[in-house]
Amino acid sequence: MKKGATLDLTDLPSHGLGTASVSWWGTLAFMLIEGTGFALSIIVYLYLMSLAQHWPLDASLPDLIAGTTLTALLVASLVPNIFLARWARNQDLLKVRIGLIVMSLLGIAPLILRTFEFPAMHIKWDQNAYGSIVWVMLGLHTTHILTDLVETLVLTCLMFSRHGDNARRFGDVNDNTMYWNFVVATWLPMYACLYWVPRL
Numbered sequence: 179m180k181k182g183a184t185l186d187l188t189d190l191p192s193h194g195l196g197t198a199s200v201s202w203w204g205t206l207a208f209m210l211i212e213g214t215g216f217a218l219s220i221i222v223y224l225y226l227m228s229l230a231q232h233w234p235l236d237a238s239l240p241d242l243i244a245g246t247t248l249t250a251l252l253v254a255s256l257v258p259n260i261f262l263a264r265w266a267r268n269q270d271l272l273k274v275r276i277g278l279i280v281m282s283l284l285g286i287a288p289l290i291l292r293t294f295e296f297p298a299m300h301i302k303w304d305q306n307a308y309g310s311i312v313w314v315m316l317g318l319h320t321t322h323i324l325t326d327l328v329e330t331l332v333l334t335c336l337m338f339s340r341h342g343d344n345a346r347r348f349g350d351v352n353d354n355t356m357y358w359n360f361v362v363a364t365w366l367p368m369y370a371c372l373y374w375v376p377r378l
Contacts, residue, residue: 196267196352205353209360212322216364219315223371226307233376234301235308240373241298248291249369252362255284263355266348271337274351278334281358285327292320299372315368322361329354 196202227233234240262277296316303313333351341347 199349199353201349201353202356205357209357213360213364215318216368219311219318220367220371223311223315224375226311227375230308233308234312235306237299237301237305237308239376240300240312242373244291244294244298245369245373248288248295249365251284251287251291252365255281256359256362258284259355259358263352266351266355269345269348271342274348275334275337275342278330278337278351281355282327282330282334285323285330285358288323289320289327292316292323312372315372319361319365319368322364326354326358326361329357 258277258280262274262281265273265277296313299309299312299316301309301312303309333347333354336342336347337351
């Protein structure tokens with residue numbers, strides 16, 4: 179009987195970064211599912227608009243200041259987020275800690291701005307179909323900002339604890355930066371629909 183070959187795997191790393199990580203693929207699948215939800219909300223918005231003679235329904239055009247300021251902040255947050263991803267890949271603990279603090283603050287700021295954005299739409303969620311879909315879209319995106327903020331805060335605490343030297347945590351930080359890019363990217367078409375499509 180022929181003996182099977184054996185491989186010495188002791189030199190292989192216990193974790194992977196990027197596409198070598200199972201959690202990276204899980205995060206990607208999660209984003210695809212959630213991206214479908216964002217796309218459906220935009221489709222519903224455009225469908226309701228196509229049925230209406232006047233859009234917005236029984237409301238004035240949304241004010242641009244809160245939503246545009248929030249959008250600019252989200253786009254600007256991509257710069258430190260890109261650096262944080264790079265530092266996580268290089269496993270630079272000090273820079274990752276600093277980057278996580280910065281991204282935590284940049285996760286809180288949009289939530290504050292969002293509290294001004296809801297009233298800037300000039301409609302309540304239960305007033306009509308326009309109000310309902312606007313609040314669903316804003317609520318959906320707010321939930322995702324909040325979700326990423328909680329994860330960022332947890333990772334910040336972990337990186338300042340004895341778990342900070344665990345190489346796997348750097349992979350988690352890298353996955354979190356990818357998810358924040360997704361949160362920003364999904365907001366851009368929603369911002370266009372909510373603020374600029376009614377002005378066309």
